[in-house]
Amino acid sequence: MSVAVLGAGAFGTALAVALSAKGPVTLWGRRIEWQGQNPLLPGVVLPGGVSVTENLPDADILLVAVPAQAMGGFLSDHAPALDQRALVSCAKGIDLATGRSPARMLAEACPNATVAVLTGPSFAADIARGLPTALTLACADAEAGHRLQHALSTPVLRLYRTTDVTGAELGGALKNVIAIAAGVAIGAGLGDSARAAIITRGFAEMTRFAVAKGADPETLTGLSGLGDLILTATSEQSRNFRYGLSLGRAEAFDPHVTVEGAATARAVAAIAAREGIEMPVSTLIAGLAGGRLGVKQAVELLLARPLKEE
Ligand SMILES: NC(=O)C1=CN([C@@H]2O[C@H](COP(=O)(O)OP(=O)(O)OC[C@H]3O[C@@H](n4cnc5c(N)ncnc54)[C@H](OP(=O)(O)O)[C@@H]3O)[C@@H](O)[C@H]2O)C=CC1
Ligand SMILES: O=C(CO)COP(=O)(O)O
Incomplete structure (x- = not known):
C-alpha cells in the first residue's frame, strides 16, 4: 500500500522518515522552503526514500499531520481530493471554531474515506531518530484498523490497535x-x-x-x-x-x-x-x-x- 504524509511540519516529516524504512513515502507541504533538512526537525537528514512535493499526492494511505486548528482550512482546500482513501489523522486537538475533533472533521468532509487516528506518546525528534516508540492506531472499522496497523508499524514504531476512536483522539x-x-x-x-x-x-x-x-x-x-x-x-x-x-x-x-x-x-x-x-x-x-x-x-x-x- 502506498503511503503519503500530508503536512510537512515536525511530526509529518518524522513520520515520513520512519515509514520510509518500509518503502517509498511522499511528504507533502503547502510550501516547502527547505531542502534535505526540515528546520522544524533540526539535525534530521531526509533519507532517499522520502520524496518531498508541493503537489497533493495520490496514495492508498494518507497521514494527515497538520495541526488541529489548521484542519478546517486544509480540508476546505483539499477535501475532494482526499475522499475514498484511508485517512489517518495525526493531529492532537479540538477545533476551536466548531468543537469538533480532527477525525470527525475528516469524516464529515470526506464521507467515503476510511478515517483512523494515529496518536500516543511520541516526540517527532525521537521518531525521526529511530528510537523505539509505541503508538495507538484507532479505527472504528476493525478490519481496516488491522490493515493500517500492519502497514504503518516498523520494527521500532509499534502500533497498538483499538476501535475506540473517540477515546484515543480525546486522550491525545x-x-x-x-x-x-x-x-x-x-x-x-x-x-x-x-x-x-x-x-x-x-x-x-x-x-x-x-x-x-x-x-x-x-x-x-x-x-x-x-x-x-x-x-x-x-x-x-x-x-x-x-x-x-x-x-x-x-x-x-x-x-x-x-x-x-x-x-x-x-x-x-x-x-x-x-x-x-x-x-x-x-x-x-x-x-x-x-x-x-x-x-x-x-x-x-x-x-x-x-x-x-x-
Ligand atoms: N511534533 C511532535 O512531536 C508531535 C506532534 N503531533 C501532532 O501533530 C500535529 C502537527 O504538529 P507538528 O508537525 O509538530 O507541527 P509543526 O508546527 O511542526 O508544523 C505544522 C505544519 O502544518 C502545516 N500547515 C498548517 N496549516 C496548513 C494548511 N492549512 N495546509 C497545509 N499545511 C498546513 C505547516 O505548514 P506552513 O509552514 O506552511 O504553515 C507546518 O508545516 C499536531 O496536532 C501535533 O499535536 C503528534 C505527536 C508528536
Ligand atoms: O504529542 C506530543 C508527544 O506525544 C508532542 O507534544 P508537544 O506538541 O507538546 O510537543
Missing part, C-alpha cells in the same frame, strides 16, 4: 491541556508534588470528558491517554509543557510554535460549560491561555475548590 487532545498546567506548576515554582496532583486530577477530568463523549474509560489508561500525558507533562521536549513553563514564569513564548493545548483548552472549556462536565484544570488553562486569568489567581481558584471524595 486533552493531555496537551494538562501538560500546559503541569508546566505552569513547575514554572511558577509550585513544586513536583503540585505537578503530580495536577497530572492525577487532570487525568480524572480527561477521563470524565472522554466518557461523556462516549469513550471507553479503559482507552484513557492506554498509550493515547495516560501514556501521552506522562510524556508531555514531564518533558521539556514538549511544546505544551514549555508553554506552560513560560506562563508560570511570566515569560514570553514564541507565538509561531505550535501549542495545541492552548486552543484546545478553550474549546474544551466551552463544551464543558455548555454540557455541565466538570473540568476545573482545563477551564483554568483556558482562562490563562486566553489572558483572562493570572497564574496567582488560577492557583487560588484551584485550591479554593470544595473538598471532595477522590
